[in-house]
Amino acid sequence: MECRVLSIQSHVVRGYVGNKSATFPLQVLGFEVDSINSVQFSNHTGYAHWKGQVLTAEELNVLYEGIKLNKVNHYDYILTGYSRDTSFLEMVVDIIKELKKANPSLVYVCDPVMGDHGAMYVPENLLPFEAELLTGRKINTQQDAVEVMDLLHKMGPETVVLTSTDLPSKHGDQFLVALGSQKIVKPDGTNSSQKICMDIPKVDAVFVGTGDLFAAMLLAWTHHHPKDLKTACEKTVSVMHHVVKRTITYATEMAGPGKRPSPAQLELRMVQSKADIENPAIVVEAKDPPWLVVVYREEPTQLSRLLSHGSVGLPEEPVHPAVADGLCVCGERPHHKLHSALHLHPLADQQAAIRRINCRLSYSLWSQLVMLLEWWSGTDCTLYTDQATVDKFGKEHVIVILNHNFEIDFLCGWTMCERFGVLGSSKVLAKHELLKVPLIGWTWYFLEIVFCKRKWEEDRKTVFKGLSRLKDYPECMWFLLYCEGTRFTETKHQISNQVAESKGLPKLKYHLLPRTKGFTTTLQCLKGTVTAVYDVTLNFKDNQTPTLLGIVNGKKYKADMSVRRFPVEDIPDDEKECANWLHKLYQEKDALQETYNKEGKFPGPTIIPHRRLWTLLNFLFWATLLLSPLIKFACGVAVSGSPPPHHRIHYLPHHSLHSYPPSHRGHRGEENRFQLRQPGGQERKLKCVTPPPLLSLYGRCCTVTLRCLNPTQLHSPPTVESLGRPGEETQL
The missing domain is CATH 3.40.1190.20 (Ribokinase)
Structure with a gap:
């Protein structure tokens, strides 16, 4: 044989x-x-x-x-x-x-x-x-x-x-x-x-x-x-x-x-x-x-x-x-x-442990944005799919294809990830420019996000290497792909249709022509790791055009997402055939959008996944932790007894006290009390405090606090003689 x-x-x-x-x-x-x-x-x-x-x-x-x-x-x-x-x-x-x-x-x-x-x-x-x-x-x-x-x-x-x-x-x-x-x-x-x-x-x-x-x-x-x-x-x-x-x-x-x-x-x-x-x-x-x-x-x-x-x-x-x-x-x-x-090999276990830690840290960061969508604005997310597909969510490595029509479509994708427990381990194919953005780029670097410059000759090695690292990822991973490469605008749509016409491809009404190279490369590199491709088509009720500013202002939106699952075995292995499969998929996505615009809903059964408390609890934890110093300072100011703005404080030079016997001047930090008799017979006590040397060039001064006095009643600043000696009553 x-x-x-x-x-x-x-x-x-x-x-x-x-x-x-x-x-x-x-x-x-x-x-x-x-x-x-x-x-x-x-x-x-x-x-x-x-x-x-x-x-x-x-x-x-x-x-x-x-x-x-x-x-x-x-x-x-x-x-x-x-x-x-x-x-x-x-x-x-x-x-x-x-x-x-x-x-x-x-x-x-x-x-x-x-x-x-x-x-x-x-x-x-x-x-x-x-x-x-x-x-x-x-x-x-x-x-x-x-x-x-x-x-x-x-x-x-x-x-x-x-x-x-x-x-x-x-x-x-x-x-x-x-x-x-x-x-x-x-x-x-x-x-x-x-x-x-x-x-x-x-x-x-x-x-x-x-x-x-x-x-x-x-x-x-x-x-x-x-x-x-x-x-x-x-x-x-x-x-x-x-x-x-x-x-x-x-x-x-x-x-x-x-x-x-x-x-x-x-x-x-x-x-x-x-x-x-x-x-x-x-x-x-x-x-x-x-x-x-x-x-x-x-x-x-x-x-x-x-x-x-x-x-x-x-x-x-x-x-x-x-x-x-x-x-x-x-x-x-x-x-x-x-x-x-x-x-x-201890390093192998350490690497897996570090990756899991990074997933948790990633969740604690990105769930802040998801919290704004779910809890602050109260945006609803409805899935149009069958229960058999939902049962697989969060239990398999997948590639998720999303349309790129709205400013907050990435937030809706993250919300879907969060509700099925894969937000921390979600990955994207991101623009290389984002790597230089503080916090976002640095965080994504440690999360093994794959960056590309959208120039295949330059991206070939880096993209292939980045995707290869994800083959043994220890957490269930969703790889989010925006195959259109950029957000939909009318200008870009016109250019996209021109390209489609030159290549003999059908024109799309609601989407840009997909860039097939990123998808085919991702699928080839992750084959054997991912088991399916999820096609997600997003739209909003009542022709809403959601924005990040609207989310921050607490505006509520109603998002609908059509989700279809395609096993990897059903997708062609050949690169050209795989690219044709993706073009056909986007034609189907276009048809779904047409149906939604006519009927106000996607076809199929609806499932509303419950939002989880974790995003809210995580936000409250970090808000409390980070704002506690400010809260402590504000509380300290509130209970310190500092005078309101209408109170007047006068500092009297040390030489005004020369006529006082040393025993009457008080030591630094001690209080000397005065009594005032205001018009109407109301008496007020005054306090003379000897402050630290930094408050006076003379080394010692007397601080007098006058409360509830109308400035028009004072033609000139009061003096020690007009106030009287300690223990004596003085009438103004």
């Missing part, structure tokens, strides 16, 4: 690296190989010069979509190698998920090409934390390595191989030591494991592409010997031995006596080794390990990155086998337990 492999690796024009190193040996052994080149270089980077291109995640997705559209995306194995960035790896994981659905018995082989001899090929953000992080165990001895392999078995993989180590060999320092372990399920259901140890002769030369060859050969020989790790490893290592020996012999002859071979001369002699690849003579025997206590060193691996990077996400039934320069993980059945390896 035909066995087909999808190989996603690097490619070189000259030499053998990546797909060039893996494809030919697999074909010789009877495998059909379909190749996607993650990079395409003139030669490997060991040469003095090299040129080439790097395949982006979007370009990888386009290639795979072509395969899928032709319904030839059925593979038995997928083999991955060198990659430059995390977005590319995330796309690889998405492809694996789809391939796994098409063929549940799919085997995934991961060759994490990270570097050699301490030098890394990839950016630092791809460097993992090795098997120690996956297992939570330190590897200091060979016995530690055995325990680590056993722990990896418990995560799911049935076969684990550790290669490229510097473990001391019993044959001396001219040998490398490789370890392997395979879990075996006995007929009675109990588990045991087969462990092997191999001493591999070293070659004094630097080769490129040997790791890619090793991964391909291990894939092939574990396929032919699925229950015999010893034979599979012996044949794999023996093929490597014959190819390397033939290559070094040729390179030495070409270089001449006493000269070191060049990179070109050290290119693997792959074609010349065809017979050895097909039927390798066993030159290295796998034995039971002695399990001596020795020093163990392990190179970093890209697989660890895949398993520990929380934003990547693995297939629900990952991986077999995963091969690495320091870590090889194999398995033959679906392993749900391996997915739990994600949780061994």
